[in-house]
Amino acid sequence: xxxxxxxxxxxxxxxxxxxxxxxxxxxxxxxxxxxxxxxxxxxxxxxxxxxxxxxxxxxxxxxxxxxxxxxxxxxxxxxxxxxxxxxxxxxxxxxxxxxxxxxxxxxxxxxxxxxxxxxxxxxxxxxxxxxxxxxxxxxxxxxxxxxxxxxxxxxxxxxxxxxxxxxxxxxxxxxxxxxxxxxxxxxxxxxxxxxxxxxxxxx
Numbered sequence: 383x384x385x386x387x388x389x390x391x392x393x394x395x396x397x398x399x400x401x402x403x404x405x406x407x408x409x410x411x412x413x414x415x416x417x418x419x420x421x422x423x424x425x426x427x428x429x430x431x432x433x434x435x436x437x438x439x440x441x442x443x444x445x446x447x448x449x450x451x452x453x454x455x456x457x458x459x460x461x462x463x464x465x466x467x468x469x470x471x472x473x474x475x476x477x478x479x480x481x482x483x484x485x486x487x488x489x490x491x492x493x494x495x496x497x498x499x500x501x502x503x504x505x506x507x508x509x510x511x512x513x514x515x516x517x518x519x520x521x522x523x524x525x526x527x528x529x530x531x532x533x534x535x536x537x538x539x540x541x542x543x544x545x546x547x548x549x550x551x552x553x554x555x556x557x558x559x560x561x562x563x564x565x566x567x568x569x570x571x572x573x574x575x576x577x578x579x580x581x582x583x584x585x
Contacts, residue, residue, distance in 0.1 A: 383408055384548040400546060405506050407435035408451070408552045410559050411461050414421040415473045416532045417479070420488060424574025426535065426567040429460040432556045446505060449583050452553020463504035476516045486516035493530060539566050 383403035392398035413429040432453055433448065445455040459465060475491055494500045500521070527533045543562035549555040 383550070383552070384539065384568050387547060391468050395450060403550055407433070407437065408555075409433045410552070410556045411468065412559060412563065413461050413469050413533065414532060414563070415469070415492070416535055418531045424571045426562075426563075426570045427469075427470055427568070428563040429465075429472075430457075430556055430563070431461065431465065432457055432558055433460055433550070434458055449570055452551045453556065457553075457556060461499060463499055463502040466499050466504060470512070470517065474512075474515065476515065484515060489516045489518065491518050491520055493522060495522050495527065495530065496524055535566060535570070539563060 383405050384401070387400050388400055390400070410430055410432050412430045414426060417423050417425040432448075432506045433446055434451060436518070443455075444458060448455050470492065472485060473492075476484055496540055499505065500519075512518070522529050539559075539562050544558055545568055546558060549558065
Protein backbone atom coordinates (compact mmCIF):
# COMPACT_ATOMS: atom_id res chain seq x y z
CA UNK A 383 0.00 0.00 0.00
CA UNK A 384 3.05 2.26 0.40
CA UNK A 385 5.67 2.11 -2.32
CA UNK A 386 9.37 2.37 -1.41
CA UNK A 387 10.61 5.93 -1.11
CA UNK A 388 13.99 6.05 -2.85
CA UNK A 389 14.79 9.69 -2.20
CA UNK A 390 13.13 13.07 -1.75
CA UNK A 391 13.88 16.59 -0.60
CA UNK A 392 12.55 19.30 1.69
CA UNK A 393 13.42 22.93 2.48
CA UNK A 394 16.37 23.43 4.83
CA UNK A 395 15.20 23.27 8.44
CA UNK A 396 11.93 21.49 7.65
CA UNK A 397 11.37 17.81 8.31
CA UNK A 398 9.85 15.82 5.48
CA UNK A 399 7.06 13.47 6.55
CA UNK A 400 6.28 10.53 4.27
CA UNK A 401 2.89 8.87 4.90
CA UNK A 402 2.85 5.11 5.23
CA UNK A 403 0.02 2.59 5.19
CA UNK A 404 0.37 -0.88 6.68
CA UNK A 405 -0.15 -3.47 3.92
CA UNK A 406 -2.21 -5.89 6.02
CA UNK A 407 -2.00 -8.46 3.24
CA UNK A 408 -3.21 -5.97 0.60
CA UNK A 409 -1.34 -5.62 -2.67
CA UNK A 410 -1.75 -5.24 -6.43
CA UNK A 411 -0.09 -7.68 -8.83
CA UNK A 412 0.46 -6.79 -12.48
CA UNK A 413 1.40 -8.74 -15.57
CA UNK A 414 2.62 -7.16 -18.77
CA UNK A 415 3.87 -7.83 -22.29
CA UNK A 416 6.02 -5.51 -24.41
CA UNK A 417 6.38 -5.98 -28.17
CA UNK A 418 10.00 -5.22 -28.98
CA UNK A 419 9.91 -6.25 -32.66
CA UNK A 420 7.55 -6.68 -35.58
CA UNK A 421 4.51 -4.69 -36.70
CA UNK A 422 3.31 -4.33 -33.10
CA UNK A 423 6.68 -3.00 -31.87
CA UNK A 424 6.21 -0.49 -29.08
CA UNK A 425 2.91 -1.90 -27.85
CA UNK A 426 2.62 -2.60 -24.14
CA UNK A 427 -0.25 -4.65 -22.68
CA UNK A 428 -0.96 -5.19 -19.00
CA UNK A 429 -3.50 -6.55 -16.54
CA UNK A 430 -3.82 -6.17 -12.76
CA UNK A 431 -5.50 -7.98 -9.90
CA UNK A 432 -5.83 -7.00 -6.27
CA UNK A 433 -5.06 -9.34 -3.39
CA UNK A 434 -7.34 -8.99 -0.39
CA UNK A 435 -6.24 -9.56 3.21
CA UNK A 436 -6.40 -13.19 4.23
CA UNK A 437 -7.80 -12.26 7.61
CA UNK A 438 -11.50 -11.68 7.93
CA UNK A 439 -14.68 -13.64 7.60
CA UNK A 440 -14.39 -16.35 4.96
CA UNK A 441 -18.15 -16.65 5.01
CA UNK A 442 -18.50 -13.29 3.30
CA UNK A 443 -19.04 -13.41 -0.44
CA UNK A 444 -16.07 -12.25 -2.51
CA UNK A 445 -18.15 -9.39 -3.92
CA UNK A 446 -18.88 -8.11 -0.43
CA UNK A 447 -15.24 -8.36 0.64
CA UNK A 448 -14.10 -6.64 -2.54
CA UNK A 449 -16.59 -3.79 -2.12
CA UNK A 450 -15.15 -3.01 1.30
CA UNK A 451 -11.85 -2.26 -0.45
CA UNK A 452 -13.33 -0.22 -3.31
CA UNK A 453 -13.15 -3.10 -5.78
CA UNK A 454 -15.38 -5.31 -7.90
CA UNK A 455 -15.25 -9.08 -7.49
CA UNK A 456 -13.63 -9.57 -10.91
CA UNK A 457 -10.76 -7.27 -9.91
CA UNK A 458 -9.69 -9.62 -7.12
CA UNK A 459 -7.25 -12.45 -7.66
CA UNK A 460 -3.63 -13.49 -8.06
CA UNK A 461 -1.48 -14.13 -11.11
CA UNK A 462 -1.87 -17.88 -11.25
CA UNK A 463 -1.48 -20.23 -14.21
CA UNK A 464 -5.02 -19.61 -15.47
CA UNK A 465 -4.67 -15.81 -15.41
CA UNK A 466 -1.25 -16.09 -17.04
CA UNK A 467 -2.47 -18.27 -19.90
CA UNK A 468 -5.54 -16.10 -20.48
CA UNK A 469 -3.24 -13.07 -20.73
CA UNK A 470 -0.90 -14.85 -23.16
CA UNK A 471 -3.79 -15.81 -25.46
CA UNK A 472 -5.10 -12.24 -25.30
CA UNK A 473 -1.71 -10.78 -26.22
CA UNK A 474 -1.40 -13.33 -29.02
CA UNK A 475 -4.63 -11.96 -30.46
CA UNK A 476 -6.78 -15.06 -30.21
CA UNK A 477 -10.49 -14.13 -30.43
CA UNK A 478 -12.67 -14.95 -27.44
CA UNK A 479 -14.91 -17.12 -29.60
CA UNK A 480 -12.05 -19.00 -31.19
CA UNK A 481 -12.53 -21.53 -33.93
CA UNK A 482 -10.65 -24.81 -33.91
CA UNK A 483 -7.28 -24.54 -35.59
CA UNK A 484 -6.77 -20.80 -35.01
CA UNK A 485 -3.22 -19.67 -35.74
CA UNK A 486 -1.42 -16.34 -35.78
CA UNK A 487 -0.33 -14.87 -39.11
CA UNK A 488 3.15 -14.27 -37.68
CA UNK A 489 5.00 -16.33 -35.05
CA UNK A 490 5.09 -14.77 -31.59
CA UNK A 491 8.02 -15.42 -29.26
CA UNK A 492 7.42 -14.55 -25.62
CA UNK A 493 10.47 -14.08 -23.41
CA UNK A 494 9.84 -15.18 -19.82
CA UNK A 495 11.72 -15.29 -16.56
CA UNK A 496 11.65 -18.37 -14.35
CA UNK A 497 8.73 -17.39 -12.14
CA UNK A 498 7.05 -20.58 -10.90
CA UNK A 499 3.74 -19.82 -12.66
CA UNK A 500 5.55 -19.58 -16.01
CA UNK A 501 6.65 -23.20 -15.62
CA UNK A 502 3.66 -24.69 -13.84
CA UNK A 503 2.14 -28.01 -14.90
CA UNK A 504 -0.88 -26.21 -16.38
CA UNK A 505 1.33 -23.92 -18.48
CA UNK A 506 3.52 -26.80 -19.65
CA UNK A 507 0.40 -28.71 -20.68
CA UNK A 508 -0.72 -25.71 -22.79
CA UNK A 509 2.58 -25.38 -24.69
CA UNK A 510 1.62 -27.76 -27.56
CA UNK A 511 -1.58 -25.80 -28.22
CA UNK A 512 0.32 -22.52 -28.03
CA UNK A 513 2.95 -23.76 -30.47
CA UNK A 514 0.27 -24.95 -32.87
CA UNK A 515 -1.11 -21.40 -32.78
CA UNK A 516 2.32 -19.88 -33.49
CA UNK A 517 3.07 -18.81 -29.90
CA UNK A 518 6.42 -19.87 -28.44
CA UNK A 519 8.07 -19.39 -25.04
CA UNK A 520 11.73 -18.56 -24.56
CA UNK A 521 12.97 -18.68 -20.96
CA UNK A 522 15.73 -16.39 -19.75
CA UNK A 523 18.66 -17.80 -17.79
CA UNK A 524 18.11 -17.70 -14.03
CA UNK A 525 18.81 -14.39 -12.24
CA UNK A 526 19.28 -12.35 -15.41
CA UNK A 527 16.62 -9.59 -15.42
CA UNK A 528 19.03 -7.36 -17.35
CA UNK A 529 18.27 -9.50 -20.43
CA UNK A 530 14.57 -8.68 -20.32
CA UNK A 531 13.35 -5.67 -22.31
CA UNK A 532 10.36 -5.26 -19.99
CA UNK A 533 12.32 -4.72 -16.76
CA UNK A 534 13.09 -1.03 -17.48
CA UNK A 535 9.37 -0.50 -18.08
CA UNK A 536 8.44 -1.94 -14.67
CA UNK A 537 11.17 0.15 -13.04
CA UNK A 538 9.95 3.35 -14.68
CA UNK A 539 6.33 2.73 -13.67
CA UNK A 540 7.21 1.82 -10.07
CA UNK A 541 9.61 4.69 -9.44
CA UNK A 542 8.36 7.50 -11.70
CA UNK A 543 4.88 6.62 -12.93
CA UNK A 544 3.25 6.58 -9.49
CA UNK A 545 3.69 10.03 -8.01
CA UNK A 546 1.43 9.28 -5.06
CA UNK A 547 3.42 6.80 -3.01
CA UNK A 548 0.94 5.75 -0.34
CA UNK A 549 -2.71 4.67 -0.54
CA UNK A 550 -5.29 4.08 2.17
CA UNK A 551 -7.61 1.92 0.06
CA UNK A 552 -6.72 -1.05 -2.13
CA UNK A 553 -9.05 0.10 -4.90
CA UNK A 554 -7.22 3.44 -5.03
CA UNK A 555 -3.88 1.69 -5.43
CA UNK A 556 -5.19 -0.55 -8.21
CA UNK A 557 -6.63 2.38 -10.16
CA UNK A 558 -3.37 4.31 -9.77
CA UNK A 559 -1.33 1.34 -11.01
CA UNK A 560 -3.64 0.86 -14.00
CA UNK A 561 -3.44 4.57 -14.86
CA UNK A 562 0.36 4.53 -14.65
CA UNK A 563 0.56 1.44 -16.86
CA UNK A 564 -1.84 2.95 -19.40
CA UNK A 565 0.19 6.17 -19.51
CA UNK A 566 3.38 4.19 -20.02
CA UNK A 567 1.78 2.23 -22.85
CA UNK A 568 0.87 5.47 -24.63
CA UNK A 569 4.39 6.86 -24.15
CA UNK A 570 6.05 3.68 -25.43
CA UNK A 571 3.89 3.56 -28.53
CA UNK A 572 4.47 7.25 -29.28
CA UNK A 573 8.22 6.85 -28.78
CA UNK A 574 8.34 3.87 -31.12
CA UNK A 575 6.37 5.69 -33.84
CA UNK A 576 8.70 8.70 -33.57
CA UNK A 577 11.80 6.51 -33.73
CA UNK A 578 10.55 4.64 -36.81
CA UNK A 579 10.14 7.94 -38.68
CA UNK A 580 13.92 8.29 -38.68
CA UNK A 581 14.90 4.73 -39.56
CA UNK A 582 16.97 4.55 -42.78
CA UNK A 583 15.28 2.86 -45.71
CA UNK A 584 16.90 -0.20 -47.21
CA UNK A 585 18.15 0.28 -50.75
